[in-house]
Amino acid sequence: MKRFCVNCGIEESATTPIIRGLCPKCYTEIRGLVTKPSSIELEYCKVCGGIKVHGKWVYVQNAEELRETIEDFFIELLKPSEDFILEDIEITFTPYEDSPATINLFGKLGGTKISHAITVNVSWKASLCPLCKKVVGGSYNAVVQLRYINTDSEIERFVNSIIKEFELWIKEVKPVKNGYDIMLLDASLAKRIAEAAKRKWQAVRVMESYGDTRRTSNGLRVSRFYISIRILNFKSGDYIVVNGIPYTVVSFDGSWLNLRDSSGGISRVHIDEISRNLSKYRVRKSI
Numbered sequence: 001m002k003r004f005c006v007n008c009g010i011e012e013s014a015t016t017p018i019i020r021g022l023c024p025k026c027y028t029e030i031r032g033l034v035t036k037p038s039s040i041e042l043e044y045c046k047v048c049g050g051i052k053v054h055g056k057w058v059y060v061q062n063a064e065e066l067r068e069t070i071e072d073f074f075i076e077l078l079k080p081s082e083d084f085i086l087e088d089i090e091i092t093f094t095p096y097e098d099s100p101a102t103i104n105l106f107g108k109l110g111g112t113k114i115s116h117a118i119t120v121n122v123s124w125k126a127s128l129c130p131l132c133k134k135v136v137g138g139s140y141n142a143v144v145q146l147r148y149i150n151t152d153s154e155i156e157r158f159v160n161s162i163i164k165e166f167e168l169w170i171k172e173v174k175p176v177k178n179g180y181d182i183m184l185l186d187a188s189l190a191k192r193i194a195e196a197a198k199r200k201w202q203a204v205r206v207m208e209s210y211g212d213t214r215r216t217s218n219g220l221r222v223s224r225f226y227i228s229i230r231i232l233n234f235k236s237g238d239y240i241v242v243n244g245i246p247y248t249v250v251s252f253d254g255s256w257l258n259l260r261d262s263s264g265g266i267s268r269v270h271i272d273e274i275s276r277n278l279s280k281y282r283v284r285k286s287i
């Protein structure tokens with residue numbers, strides 16, 4: 001005899017498994033696919049739109065990243081029932097506005113695919129993230145000294161993307177000879193800029209130091225974090241002086257430099273060698 005759903009009477013079939021005496025539809029209605037809170041509160045930064053999830057601030061750049069962050073949050077929050085394998089969710093919600101969110105659950109119940117929508121009331125609590133708190137406080141703790149050999153479109157794109165991404169936490173961008181000084185709120189942001197430069201160019205020299213030590217009103221000694229980022233983007237025609245001997249850069253492939261001395265002799269030097277001994281080398285860029 002075929003098994004049937006004790007609630008609605010439907011018979012078991014290939015598309016309708018019976019799980020704990022119930023068909024998928026009745027299982028979903030009676031037992032539920034997941035346990036969920038009826039409402040949750042999300043803390044967000046009213047200045048930058050960052051969001052606090054599981055105790056940690058996540059900085060989002062756009063609506064899509066916000067949605068992904070909220071989905072990750074719910075995936076961790078929802079507890080699937082023991083017969084249900086939760087594979088994915090899709091959430092519809094109104095950002096930064098108290099309203100119900102619709103969460104579409106996708107997964108397998110008793111071995112068959114199932115999707116089902118639930119709602120959770122989301123309330124948003126306006127707050128200030130630690131970085132924006134510092135903006136309001138008005139001080140900067142870190143300086144990025146970005147330097148390069150040659151100004152090219154790659155450098156310009158990099159500087160523009162940095163200014164765009166970190167806009168809220170940059171106090172000032174000061175053009176200097178062959179580069180920029182970027183005043184930032186926090187050392188962790190300065191390190192993120194150095195990592196971005198290292199991802200983009202192989203030949204980047206990064207040096208960290210502290211300076212401008214001063215006392216705060218409550219007597220604490222504080223220093224500013226300095227990070228010097230030197231992008232060694234040589235191009236042919238640049239001059240390098242090594243141990244007093246001038247060379248012209250013939251070519252640079254991102255790793256190896258071909259150098260020509262005044263009598264026409266060619267030597268091949270790896271960029272790491274130049275980078276390690278940068279103080280010994282004097283560099284003059286081509287016009």
Ligand SMILES: [Zn+2]
Nearest residue numbers: 005008023026
């Ligand atoms: Zn049923």
Ligand SMILES: [Zn+2]
Nearest residue numbers: 045048129132
């Ligand atoms: Zn913020």
